[in-house]
Amino acid sequence: MSINFKLDDRRDVDPTDDPWGRTWIGWAEDLSDEDIYKQNRGVWLLGKRSRNERMATFSHQGRVKVVVAIDDFEDVPGGKQAIIGRVLSAGDPDYDALIGTVVDAFRNPVTYQEQGDRVCACGCGARVAGTVTFLPGHDQRAVHERISKQWGSTLSFVRWFDDTYGRPE
Numbered sequence: 114m115s116i117n118f119k120l121d122d123r124r125d126v127d128p129t130d131d132p133w134g135r136t137w138i139g140w141a142e143d144l145s146d147e148d149i150y151k152q153n154r155g156v157w158l159l160g161k162r163s164r165n166e167r168m169a170t171f172s173h174q175g176r177v178k179v180v181v182a183i184d185d186f187e188d189v190p191g192g193k194q195a196i197i198g199r200v201l202s203a204g205d206p207d208y209d210a211l212i213g214t215v216v217d218a219f220r221n222p223v224t225y226q227e228q229g230d231r232v233c234a235c236g237c238g239a240r241v242a243g244t245v246t247f248l249p250g251h252d253q254r255a256v257h258e259r260i261s262k263q264w265g266s267t268l269s270f271v272r273w274f275d276d277t278y279g280r281p282e
Contacts, residue, residue: 115168115211116196117177119222120153132156132190140173146200149179155195157223159186168207169196170226172216180208206232206246 123141128134138152149171164186171179181198189195201208210232217224233239234246235255241248247255257267264270 114166114225115170116159116163116166116183117170117172117216117224117226118153118157119216119224120149120171120173120178122173132193140171140178146179146202150181150198150200154181154198155187155189156191156193157195158192159194159223162225163194163223166225168211169198170211170214170216175215175218177211177214177216180205180211182207206234 120138120140123137123139123144125137126135128136131138133155135152140149140153153171154169167183169181169183170177171181180201181196182201183196183198185197187195187197203209203212211226214226216226233241233248233251235248235251235258237248237251237254239248239251246252260267260270264273
């Protein structure tokens with residue numbers, strides 16, 4: 114699942130009434146995904162359920178327009194919250210699965226959306242559902258394939274890592 118934030122058309126707001134001093138909020142076609150995220154990532158009333166989500170979407174007129182990977186949350190004056198995250202782009206499996214999807218028609222500006230099927234992040238092409246990124250064991254497969262390609266073996270990687278960064282304690 115992901116948190117969806119429903120945005121209206123861009124509108125000016127009084128910075129003296131806004132907890133962050135913003136001068137505008139909302140969606141406009143000529144804005145970058147990063148601009149939409151920065152202006153609209155916060156000042157939401159989020160419940161405990163939100164802390165379990167790793168993805169956020171921003172929608173306008175019923176379709177997802179921006180996809181963000183959630184890293185954390187922060188409190189905003191007035192008992193509200195904001196997400197802290199990274200704006201995703203084409204080629205990211207979560208972005209590709211969510212961008213342009215239809216969101217629910219509920220009036221609440223914050224809703225939770227089913228994420229649907231996506232492709233395993235290891236590159237095998239298999240479908241994964243929900244918030245799963247890899248099929249079972251495929252994360253390890255992906256790591257070992259990349260280690261073997263660059264260093265030849267896990268032992269060679271461990272030796273390189275220890276020589277470069279020091280042995281972990």
